Amino acid sequence: MIFLVVLLALIIDKLTDWRRVVQDDGPWLRLRQRVEGRADLASRPWLGLMLLVLLPVLLLAVLLAALEPLAYGWLSLPLHLLVLLYCLGRGHGKRELGPFRDAWRRGDHEAAALVGQRDLGLSADDAPGLLRAVEAQLLWRSHEGFFAVIFWYVLLGPVAALAYRLLALTVELAESQAIRERAGQLKHAFDWLPVRVLLASFGLVGNFVAANRAMLNDLLHWSIPARQLLADVGPAAADLEEPCAGDQGIARLDALAALLVRTRMLWYAAIALWVLFL
Template sequence: MIFLVLLLVLVIDKLTDWRREVQQDGPWLRLLQRVEGRQGQARPWTGLFVLVLAPVLVLGVLLALLQPLAYGWLALPLHLLVVLYSLGRGDFKRELGPFRDAWHRGDEEAAALVAERDLNLSAEDPPGLLRAVEAQLLWRSHQGFFAVIFWYLLLGPMAALAYRLLVLCVAHGRSEALRERAGSLLHAFDWLPVRVLLASFGLVGNFVALHHAVLKDLLHWDIPARRLLAEAGPAAADLGESATGEAGLARLDSLAAMLVRTRLLWYAVIAGWTLVA
């Protein structure tokens, strides 16, 4: 059933707008506001219990009730909804459009303004801005797809939902203590899948360059996943030094193509695993 769920997720995500309809964060965000209003900075772990663990436990109860029925097929729609909800928010390719247009025209000032407005990115110079956009592309792909699929495969929909709720806590929380605790848990969640993703980059990209770029930091617990991806992605895509103009857009296209190849690799591995199992 796992491969069927992921195949349906792929089809729905590419051919429909259902993901946007499923990803309604309003009720959870209102709960976040109430929890932060009551707990403040004093009891962040209690807040995380209400915001993350409680919804995950409710999901676990629903799955336990549905799993024995109809050989588990009644649980399939719930799996599908949870995975769709747990995927990343927004459409980075669409958000990147105005930046690409400005960069293509050679209007570096407009590109910087668009990047700050649409992508919340800034840099001191155009090459630095392009590197920031590349890092954002890699990070959004990891956090919005690869990490979610990894935890769904490994531990099921409860882990995928827990990952997304932690991401939302970090993104929308106003309490510094709450964001800090959620960020620590998210770092633990990211540690293993980001390294599996890097191994996948080595298979579909330049393994030697990737090896030289990240080997020394690969097993360090304290290295942020975002930094590791920002260093490894361009190396695996064999991009070389930063570029400007059309060459800069070609770098983004090369990274995007590598991410597509990585997705295909993951689906092929999952399909093979399903057949063997």
């Protein structure tokens, strides 16, 4: 059922707008407001984080436990599908990159900087730095919005996938700095293994030698942020040169996008083999 759920989620994501409907964070945001509004939780951020993440995860686990014994588990398939769709990344990367790509292709770096700050929340001291920041965000959003979610769903099921998404939402949206910091610590632990599997996948579908050279020294370091590893290894695996202007700069983004597509295909094949032989 795992491969079927992943396949259905990808088809729905590509062909419909249902993901935007499913990804309604309103109930969780209201829970966050109530938790952060309680004075007695201000000095106990771990408890607040448990209410924001562990409580919804436990409710999902109870619901799954009630559905799994019925109809050989097929009644739980819609719930698996809804949870996986909810856990995928927010927004549409291609649409959001469109204005930046247009400005960069024209060679209007000032407009590209304004668009990058407005649409992507990025800023840099110079044009090459801005392009590197866009590349890093493209890689990070692909990891956080797809690869890490699929990794934890396939490995541990929808409960782990939901925990990862709620941690990501807490890091991004929580107003309490203490809660954000603790959510970031847990999310770093959740990111550690899938990002390294993703980097190994880059090596298999890209420049193997360059990717291994870029990640070898930091591969097992616990403290290296996942975002930094992706920014260092992704361009090397895509065999990119130094950032450049105009169409050549856009070609860098296209090369990274192609690398991510090839990696997705590799993961689909790996998931299918995982399901067949286990």
